[in-house]
Amino acid sequence: MTVVVLDGKATAIQRELDLGARVANFKRVTGGRIPILATILVGDDPASATYVKMKANACARVGMDSLRIELPASTTTEDLLDQIHSLNGNPDVHGILLQHPVPKHVDERLCFDAIARNKDVDGVTCLGFGRMTMGECAYSSATPGGIMQLLSAYGIELRGKHAVVVGRSPILGKPMAMMLLNADCTVTICHSHTANLPDLVRQADVVVGAVGKPAFIKAKWIKDGAVVVDAGYHPDGVGDIELKPLASRVAAYTPVPGGVGPMTISTLIANCVSSAEATLG
Numbered sequence: 001m002t003v004v005v006l007d008g009k010a011t012a013i014q015r016e017l018d019l020g021a022r023v024a025n026f027k028r029v030t031g032g033r034i035p036i037l038a039t040i041l042v043g044d045d046p047a048s049a050t051y052v053k054m055k056a057n058a059c060a061r062v063g064m065d066s067l068r069i070e071l072p073a074s075t076t077t078e079d080l081l082d083q084i085h086s087l088n089g090n091p092d093v094h095g096i097l098l099q100h101p102v103p104k105h106v107d108e109r110l111c112f113d114a115i116a117r118n119k120d121v122d123g124v125t126c127l128g129f130g131r132m133t134m135g136e137c138a139y140s141s142a143t144p145g146g147i148m149q150l151l152s153a154y155g156i157e158l159r160g161k162h163a164v165v166v167g168r169s170p171i172l173g174k175p176m177a178m179m180l181l182n183a184d185c186t187v188t189i190c191h192s193h194t195a196n197l198p199d200l201v202r203q204a205d206v207v208v209g210a211v212g213k214p215a216f217i218k219a220k221w222i223k224d225g226a227v228v229v230d231a232g233y234h235p236d237g238v239g240d241i242e243l244k245p246l247a248s249r250v251a252a253y254t255p256v257p258g259g260v261g262p263m264t265i266s267t268l269i270a271n272c273v274s275s276a277e278a279t280l281g
């Protein structure tokens with residue numbers, strides 16, 4: 001059986017070529033303006049700082065600018081809301097990324113939902129989620145949107161397949177499940193109260209690991225010929241799925257690193273370019 005490696009890094013690089021051309025065109029038609037992504041990092045978590053830096057680097061690669069806002073861990077919900085409102089009102093800013101997680105004392109949901117709909121390029125607002133779920137136009141949530149792009153780039157057929165999503169977080173599992181549903185999958189969503197996880201995963205034609213626990217989903221739960229998407233990301237190239245024993249007997253899988261991660265970033269950038277283009281009227 002041929003096993004397809006869903007190479008997110010290569011797919012993202014390819015996509016960046018197209019995005020670079022769109023940014024150049026935006027500059028040309030606006031007489032030199034540049035699409036700008038504002039990134040907000042609250043607190044000093046080193047992993048979050050690295051992710052935000054990767055996003056700023058990706059902006060630079062396609063010729064965009066980023067406006068990096070770093071706030072102390074003591075930031076209040078009100079401070080953060082003020083910051084978001086000011087970015088909403090700044091016509092030079094086309095997209096806003098609020099890096100998750102924010103410190104526990106901050107109301108993350110309230111802050112996500114303060115992001116203006118036309119600048120929600122990371123797809124984190126309730127409004128964006130609801131519109132996407134109902135099949136209306138919205139910027140896709142970056143990680144699940146990136147996964148859908150990757151599956152599409154490799155021509156993976158989804159209609160009628162049983163997709164099992166393990167995890168139901170607001171930025172990953174839940175929107176992922178809705179996107180797969182909209183792609184005509186039959187979807188099972190699993191979480192920490194799911195009683196028979198191995199049995200459900202065994203039924204999956206498509207399995208998405210979004211649990212946040214290293215190698216938590218065992219290879220022996222996954223059937224031969226399944227499509228395996230590992231959104232998990234932990235140090236030393238470990239995802240949420242025990243991938244190594246699977247690599248020879250599944251139809252396709254996303255490697256870690258080089259799978260979902262680069263697609264998340266290119267989706268964020270693509271959404272921001274679209275947002276800039278939308279201002280052209």
Ligand SMILES: NC(=O)C1=CN([C@@H]2O[C@H](COP(=O)(O)OP(=O)(O)OC[C@H]3O[C@@H](n4cnc5c(N)ncnc54)[C@H](OP(=O)(O)O)[C@@H]3O)[C@@H](O)[C@H]2O)C=CC1
Binds near residue numbers: 166169173193209211
């Ligand atoms: N590569 C990328 O671009 C990105 C990668 N990630 C990675 O994806 C993973 C998930 O991230 P995220 O969604 O933010 O994580 P969260 O911690 O927000 O959510 C984890 C989900 O897993 C569920 N869960 C926890 N334990 C179990 C269990 N024993 N059995 C079944 N389900 C369980 C939780 O259930 P419950 O709801 O009941 O608590 C929850 O829904 C992480 O490894 C993260 O690093 C995240 C974002 C982007």
Ligand SMILES: Nc1nc(=O)c2c([nH]1)NC[C@@H]1CN(c3ccc(C(=O)N[C@@H](CCC(=O)O)C(=O)O)cc3)C=[N+]21
Binds near residue numbers: 098101264
């Ligand atoms: N509002 C919000 N939106 C997010 O999209 C978001 C977030 N908050 N908080 C944290 C998670 C994590 N995340 C990653 C993005 C890219 C890689 C990535 O590109 N990883 C590379 C490896 C990078 C390396 O070399 O270490 C890879 O998988 O190949 C990983 C993780 C986005 N997140």
